[in-house]
Amino acid sequence: MRVKLIYSHSVVEKPILSSIVLKTGIPINILEARINAQKGEIIVSIPASGEKLEEILNLFRESGVQVQEFIETLRIDWEKCVACGACISPCPTRALRFREDWTLEFIEEKCVACGICVAACPVKAINMP
Amino acid sequence: MSEKDEEIRSIDEINEKIKRGDAVVLTAEEMINLVESSGLEVAAKEVDVVTSGTFGAMCSSGVFLNFGHSDPPIKMTRCWLNDVPVYKGLAAVDGYLGAASISETKGFEYGGGHVIEDLVSGREIDLRAESYGTDCYPRRHIETVITIDDLNQATLVNPRNCYQKYDAAANSSDRVLYTYMGTLLPNYGNITFSGAGQLNPLCKDPNYETIGFGTKIFLGGGIGYIIGEGTQHNPTSGFGTLMVKGDLKQMNSRYLRGASFHRYGTTLYVGIGIPIPIINMRVAGTAALKDDEIYVDIRDYGAAVRPDLRPVIKRVSYAELRSGKVTIGDRDIPSSSLSSYKMAREIAETLKKWILEGTFFLTRPIEPLPKHGKPKPLKVKGRELRAGDIMSRNVITAKPSDDIKEVALKLVEKGIDHLPVVDEEGKLAGIVTSWDLARAIAQDKRRLEEIMTRRVIVAFENESIDVVVRRMAQHNISGVPVVDRMNNVIGILTTDDISRKIVGGRTAL
Numbered sequence: 009m010r011v012k013l014i015y016s017h018s019v020v021e022k023p024i025l026s027s028i029v030l031k032t033g034i035p036i037n038i039l040e041a042r043i044n045a046q047k048g049e050i051i052v053s054i055p056a057s058g059e060k061l062e063e064i065l066n067l068f069r070e071s072g073v074q075v076q077e078f079i080e081t082l083r084i085d086w087e088k089c090v091a092c093g094a095c096i097s098p099c100p101t102r103a104l105r106f107r108e109d110w111t112l113e114f115i116e117e118k119c120v121a122c123g124i125c126v127a128a129c130p131v132k133a134i135n136m137p
Numbered sequence: 138m139s140e141k142d143e144e145i146r147s148i149d150e151i152n153e154k155i156k157r158g159d160a161v162v163l164t165a166e167e168m169i170n171l172v173e174s175s176g177l178e179v180a181a182k183e184v185d186v187v188t189s190g191t192f193g194a195m196c197s198s199g200v201f202l203n204f205g206h207s208d209p210p211i212k213m214t215r216c217w218l219n220d221v222p223v224y225k226g227l228a229a230v231d232g233y234l235g236a237a238s239i240s241e242t243k244g245f246e247y248g249g250g251h252v253i254e255d256l257v258s259g260r261e262i263d264l265r266a267e268s269y270g271t272d273c274y275p276r277r278h279i280e281t282v283i284t285i286d287d288l289n290q291a292t293l294v295n296p297r298n299c300y301q302k303y304d305a306a307a308n309s310s311d312r313v314l315y316t317y318m319g320t321l322l323p324n325y326g327n328i329t330f331s332g333a334g335q336l337n338p339l340c341k342d343p344n345y346e347t348i349g350f351g352t353k354i355f356l357g358g359g360i361g362y363i364i365g366e367g368t369q370h371n372p373t374s375g376f377g378t379l380m381v382k383g384d385l386k387q388m389n390s391r392y393l394r395g396a397s398f399h400r401y402g403t404t405l406y407v408g409i410g411i412p413i414p415i416i417n418m419r420v421a422g423t424a425a426l427k428d429d430e431i432y433v434d435i436r437d438y439g440a441a442v443r444p445d446l447r448p449v450i451k452r453v454s455y456a457e458l459r460s461g462k463v464t465i466g467d468r469d470i471p472s473s474s475l476s477s478y479k480m481a482r483e484i485a486e487t488l489k490k491w492i493l494e495g496t497f498f499l500t501r502p503i504e505p506l507p508k509h510g511k512p513k514p515l516k517v518k519g520r521e522l523r524a525g526d527i528m529s530r531n532v533i534t535a536k537p538s539d540d541i542k543e544v545a546l547k548l549v550e551k552g553i554d555h556l557p558v559v560d561e562e563g564k565l566a567g568i569v570t571s572w573d574l575a576r577a578i579a580q581d582k583r584r585l586e587e588i589m590t591r592r593v594i595v596a597f598e599n600e601s602i603d604v605v606v607r608r609m610a611q612h613n614i615s616g617v618p619v620v621d622r623m624n625n626v627i628g629i630l631t632t633d634d635i636s637r638k639i640v641g642g643r644t645a646l
Contacts, residue, residue, distance in 0.1 A: 096473035097327035130396035
């Protein structure tokens, strides 16, 4: 499960994420982080589901962190895609790659919706909803 | 005459076999496999034709159009299709629409390449034209809607297509570059490349023994012909190109796709497939060349210099590029293509099918392509305006330990907005602007070193003024210190200097 954690000014300096990792023992993976003294946004991948996932998300909420779940990241128009590959190497999380038959594969779990592929696609086949 | 020159079969013999339905046709990939399993001798004896293919962005593409005459008639001097300018330096209702021509209303989102795709798809296109009116062509303005069926001719004529191979791209600079080679991440974050390598037509006959003037080809899903070498044809370095033409009305939008490269411009993805008749052992050998035998350089697009002067980072094979990562030093850098290998393969397959079905026959070139020569750079007459010509040499600087209020006073006294900060040895350590100082005073800061920008955007004395102006615009700044190679500040260049000293174009210095 990928979620965006939004830290407000009042909690940005607390070690919330590491505390939750220590508490639950779940190795939360940071995919992207933008933090300064005023606020922070961290995109993480949480390798958990069901109750365990809910527990972790609640721990963040209780600590004052706003949790945004990624429901949909990219929309690829497969009719338009020419499988050129222009989106692949710019992708910072390797969420796009070629299959054996040189068609494009999108691995949604890895996507952090940064949008660099949207700009990179020459035939405008990628959109962010 | 060496053994390799000895003719195995003639093009006429191959066409006879195609007619009889017993020609042996393989795609380039199949040829590679056959040579690996059975050896070159067997493959050369068995195979009559190898088909190649490529599908990539080819900016030097376009279409000659004849609109037909209206009543009253017009001598179109300016013309737009879906707001994309058409070249009108031709007769009254002839025009040329280039793939890189950009919409005057939609910018980089839509251009000539897209109009060509829309035409081929049978979509309606807005035609607008203007004229000064003549005795024989009195009309001065026309606005109408056309489709490809309304045109008398729509002839694709592409001055430079089908590069034999193309150097790959990376970016050493510290910011993302948006180029015709796609998105290049900073600090060598990725590598992009173009071309189908082992499927690429000219790579399969790099000595141009079978590909030449008049060769019949697969072009955009229809039939096309090679009408000569392409512009910038560079056989000496192994970068041959082709000029091709074909009837757009017979083509298919699956193989002609309008495209835009972010912050660069528009282009056209063109599908080209060329049959390689296996006439001798040498051609059999080149037709079986593999990705790991075809090499290009990776060039640094971080340097704003002439394309052939871009520094070479590494020489690399298409096999390594296509593997998805290239090792440079101790780093594995992600690599990906801009042209479609999947479509290249589909084109080679389609051409093979046409030949096997007996609907596509081979042609003997009427003239060979030039085998020697390389393009020249453009000479710039007069001296290029450089940073050193415009900069102020009388630079006022400050030290990191200076008091902010004193520095602010200095700025007001001298009437300047940019102040380079130098260390004790005179080397550039930072910069502050009047805006930085205003904010610092408001925040009650004391020393310059607390507030100065340490990552300074600089210029060098011999850099072209256009390059420096673009850098300033990209970083949204209005001044740069000019430094020497030892990082000593030797001048300062501001937008004020530029607007004051370049008055009325480039004349007054």
